Amino acid sequence: MKFKSLAIAAAGSAAALGGISITVAHHSFASEFDANRPIELTGTVREMRFSNPHSWIYVTVTTADGEEEWAIEGAAPNALLRRGFSRNSLPAGTEIHVRGFQARDRTNRASGTRVTLLEDGSQLFVGSTGIGAAPGAETGGE
Numbered sequence: 001m002k003f004k005s006l007a008i009a010a011a012g013s014a015a016a017l018g019g020i021s022i023t024v025a026h027h028s029f030a031s032e033f034d035a036n037r038p039i040e041l042t043g044t045v046r047e048m049r050f051s052n053p054h055s056w057i058y059v060t061v062t063t064a065d066g067e068e069e070w071a072i073e074g075a076a077p078n079a080l081l082r083r084g085f086s087r088n089s090l091p092a093g094t095e096i097h098v099r100g101f102q103a104r105d106r107t108n109r110a111s112g113t114r115v116t117l118l119e120d121g122s123q124l125f126v127g128s129t130g131i132g133a134a135p136g137a138e139t140g141g142e
Contacts (some may be wrong), residue, residue, distance in 0.1 A: 074126035
């Protein structure tokens with residue numbers, strides 16, 4: 001009887017696990033961003049959002065035609081935390097200079113590499129590293 005209960009439990013677990021399909025919605029740099037479209041922006045942080053799988057920096061950039069809103073994708077929050085960056089590192093109103101690569105669809109979205117705080121010149125590499133990362137990611141976006 002004990003064996004039968006164990007067999008039923010094992011079969012039920014296998015059926016449950018076999019029915020689970022895990023989908024990962026992550027992307028490589030090249031699928032979303034264009035290595036041939038480097039950008040440099042200077043603007044004001046509107047919001048810094050720590051979310052998985054990537055963090056986002058929303059920046060207002062003033063141009064000759066008015067203001068543009070840009071969304072800058074950064075590394076995962078955990079990676080930024082390991083680099084000494086916190087969710088309070090870029091409060092709204094902070095003036096920054098961003099280097100990165102524009103989205104393939106040419107919208108105001110980019111994969112960030114280097115962020116420089118204009119107030120004190122401090123820099124942070126915000127890009128992802130490893131396979132599928134932006135060009136120069138192994139050297140901190142240089």
